[in-house]
Amino acid sequence: MTAATDAPGAHNAITDVPGVRLGHHHRVTDDALGTGWATGTTVVDLPGSATAAVDVRGGGPGTRETDLLDPSHTVQKVDAIVLTGGSAFGLAAADGVMTALADAGRGIPMGGPDKTVPIVPAAVIFDLPMGAWHNRPDADFGARALAAATGGAVAQGSVGAGAGARAGALKGGVGTASVVLGDGPGAGYTVGALVVANPVGAVIDPRTGLPWGASAELAGEFGLEAPDADRIAALASLEAKSAVLNTTIGVVATDAPLSAAACRRLAVAGHDGLARAIRPAHSPLDGDTLFAVATGDGPVDRSEGVPAAMPAELPLLAALSGPAADCVERAIVRAVLAAETVSGVPAYRDVLAGNR
Numbered sequence: 001m002t003a004a005t006d007a008p009g010a011h012n013a014i015t016d017v018p019g020v021r022l023g024h025h026h027r028v029t030d031d032a033l034g035t036g037w038a039t040g041t042t043v044v045d046l047p048g049s050a051t052a053a054v055d056v057r058g059g060g061p062g063t064r065e066t067d068l069l070d071p072s073h074t075v076q077k078v079d080a081i082v083l084t085g086g087s088a089f090g091l092a093a094a095d096g097v098m099t100a101l102a103d104a105g106r107g108i109p110m111g112g113p114d115k116t117v118p119i120v121p122a123a124v125i126f127d128l129p130m131g132a133w134h135n136r137p138d139a140d141f142g143a144r145a146l147a148a149a150t151g152g153a154v155a156q157g158s159v160g161a162g163a164g165a166r167a168g169a170l171k172g173g174v175g176t177a178s179v180v181l182g183d184g185p186g187a188g189y190t191v192g193a194l195v196v197a198n199p200v201g202a203v204i205d206p207r208t209g210l211p212w213g214a215s216a217e218l219a220g221e222f223g224l225e226a227p228d229a230d231r232i233a234a235l236a237s238l239e240a241k242s243a244v245l246n247t248t249i250g251v252v253a254t255d256a257p258l259s260a261a262a263c264r265r266l267a268v269a270g271h272d273g274l275a276r277a278i279r280p281a282h283s284p285l286d287g288d289t290l291f292a293v294a295t296g297d298g299p300v301d302r303s304e305g306v307p308a309a310m311p312a313e314l315p316l317l318a319a320l321s322g323p324a325a326d327c328v329e330r331a332i333v334r335a336v337l338a339a340e341t342v343s344g345v346p347a348y349r350d351v352l353a354g355n356r
Contacts, residue, residue: 003181003182003183003184005181005182005183006179006180006181006182006218006323007179007180007182007218007219008177008178008179008180008218008219008221009178009179009180009190009192011152011153011154011178012176012177012178012221013153013154013176013177013178013192013194014044014154014176014177014178014192014193014194014251014253015150015151015152015153015154015176015192016178016180016190016192017178017190017191017192017253017254017255017295018190018255018295019046019047019048019050019255019295020044020045020046020050020151020192020253020293020295021044021045021046021047021149021150021151022042022043022044022045022149022150022151022154022176022194023042023043023045023144023145023146023147023148023149023150023160024040024041024042024043024145024148024154024155024159024160024161024174025040025041025141025142025144025145025148025160026039026040026041026141026159026160026161026163027039027040027135027163028040028158028163028164028342029131030343031131031343033129033130033131033343033344033345035131035134035135036131036135036343037131037132037135037163038127038130038131038132038163038164038342038343039085039086039090039127039130039131039132039135039136039137039163039164040084040085040137040141040145040159040160040161040162040163040164041082041083041084041085041090041093041137041141041142041144041145041160041161042082042083042084042145042159042160042161042162042174042194042196043080043081043082043083043097043142043145043146043149044080044081044082044083044194044251044253044291044293045080045146045149046078046079046080046081046293046295047106048295049077049078049079049106049119050077050078050253050293050294050295051076051077051258051259051260051263051293051294052069052076052077052078052081052121052260052263052291052292052293052294053069053071053260053261053263053264053266053267053291053292054066054069054121054264054267054289054290054291054292055264055267055268055270055271055289055290055292056287056288056289057271057274057281057282057286057288057289057290058246058247058248058282058283058284058285058286058287058288058289059282059283059284059285059286059287060126060246060247060284060285060286060287061123061247061287061288061289062087062088062090062091062123062124062125062126062247062287063091063121063122063123063124063287063289064082064091064094064120064121064122064123065078065094065119065120065121065122066121066123066289068119068121069121069260069264069291071259071260071261071263071264075108075119076260077119078119078120078121078293079101079106079107079118079119079120080097080101080118080120080146081120081121081122081251081291081293082094082097082120082121082122082123082142082145083122083123083124083125083160083161083194083196083249083250083251084122084123084124084125084137084141084142084161085124085125085127085130085132085136085137085161085163085164085165086124086127086128086132086136086137087124087125087126087127087128087132087136088124089128089132089136089137090124090132090136090137090141091122091124092137092138092139092142093122093137093138093139093141093142093145094120094121094122094142095139095142096138096139096140096141096142096143096144096146097118097120097142097143097145097146098118098120099139099143100142100143100146100147101116101118101120101146102116102117102118106118107119121291123249123287123289123291124247124249124287125161125164125165125196125198125246125247125248125249125287126198126246126247126287127163127164127165127166127198130163130164130166130342130343130345131164131343132164145160154176155174156173156174156175156176156334156335156338157173157174157175157335157338157339157340158171158173158338158339158340158342158347159173159174160174160196161174161196161249162174162175162196162197162198162335162339163342164342165196165197165198165335165339166198166241166345167197167198167199167202167203167278167335167336167339168199168200168201168202168203168204168240168241169202169235169238169239169240169241169346170203170204170235170238170336170339170345170346170347170348170351171336171339171340171341171342171345171346171347171348172196172197172198172199172203172335172336172339173196173197173335173336173338173339173340174194174195174196174197174335174338175194175195175197175330175331175332175333175334175335175336175337175338176192176193176194176195176331176334177192177193177218177221177327177330177331177334178190178191178192178193178327179191179192179218179323179326179327181319181320181323184319185315185316185318185319186256186316186319186320186323189254189255189256189296189316189319189320190254190255191252191253191254191320191323191324191327192252192253192254192327193250193251193252193253193270193273193324193327193328193330193331194250194251194253194331195248195249195250195274195328195331195332195335196248196249196250196335197248197278197332197335197336198246198247198248198249199246199247199248199278199281199286199288200241200246200283200285200286201278201279201280201281201283201286202278202279203277203278203332203333203336204235204336204348204352206232206235206236207232208226208227208232209226209227209231209232209235209352210224210226210227211224211277211332211333211336211337211348212276212277212278212279213273213276213277213329213330213332213333214333216273216276216277216326216329216330216333217330217333218326218330221330221334222333222334222337224337224353225353227352227353231351231352232352234351234352235351235352238346238351246283246285246286246287247286247287247288247289248274248278248281248286248288248332249287249288249289249290250270250274250289250290250291250328250331251290251291251292251293252266252267252269252270252290252291252292252293252324252327252328253292253293253294253295254266254292254293254294254295254296254320254324255294255295255296256294256296256316256320257294257296257313258294258296258313258316258317258320259311259313261311262294262311262313262317263292263293263294264292265317265321266292266294266317266320266321266324267290267291267292269320269321269322269324269325270290270292270324270325270327270328271288271290271325271328272325272328273324273325273326273327273328273329273330273331273332274288274290274328274329274332276325276329277328277329277332277333278332290328292324336348337349337353
């Protein structure tokens with residue numbers, strides 16, 4: 001859990017983590033439920049590369065290069081992570097990211113400056129009914145999202161990989177959040193999360209009309225007011241989402257110096273936040289997948305009182321795990337609050353917040 005001394009980063013975004021950049025590319029048209037567009041790609045760019053791992057909890061994942069991220073395997077660092085719409089077809093977006101990175105000389109050196117292999121894991125959401133059966137992300141989407149990557153404030157809601165996302169009966173999208181730890185073993189380190197919220201489960205408590213994750217709010221970031229009875233009734237009247245249009249994917253990042261094994265545990269912790277904000281989560285038809293990356297490359301100091309048989313980074317990892325879960329939970333709420341209505345799929349702001 002976050003502590004009283006913790007606070008959001010400057011942009012309350014995953015880009016508050018040093019060494020992390022973020023870019024979106026999407027296409028959205030008014031007839032997305034017909035023959036139009038409502039899909040896109042989001043790239044987490046890691047210019048200095050980062051130690052990484054992944055934890056897949058959903059029963060129907062669509063992924064690329066996740067086996068490589070096993071902590072026991074040879075490659076320990078990645079150059080970028082792609083989150084994209086288009087279901088398995090959308091994995092092609094990673095090709096464009098790989099090509100652009102290789103052209104820039106980034107990746108694992110294989111004999112010369114023009115011979116590198118960028119490591120670019122990817123995960124997808126199932127948004128094909130939102131126009132993506134015939135209009136889906138390709139390599140160009142990936143290249144454009146990478147080119148748009150920035151280290152500052154970033155767009156949220158119906159953008160990038162969240163352009164065609166749905167969250168239960170409401171419009172889903174991309175959300176992000178961060179926290180700078182104020183005390184303890186993790187003091188001074190930053191944790192951030194980026195999530196594409198596209199679950200079959202509900203993100204809103206039907207009794208109150210508020211997000212399940214509303215209690216995770218930090219520094220008044222949500223600005224929520226309780227909806228009245230009429231708005232709660234309007235939510236109840238919405239048609240439920242198809243049980244095959246699903247999956248929540250994302251990235252947890254920190255600037256702490258963690259091993260690949262510790263990153264795996266950080267990804268595991270992140271899923272706790274996902275499960276708090278989405279009910280139910282991790283269903284057989286969801287492909288819920290969270291990556292974790294650590295950009296720090298300094299030495300890990302052994303804290304006093306840690307048994308010699310335990311990893312030296314254990315106190316730091318323990319300090320980061322609660323905030324990681326909270327950041328994922330907050331990012332999901334922020335995704336839903338920022339989303340805009342697309343092709344008749346209603347946004348929270350229109351159904352429950354009255355556009356205030």
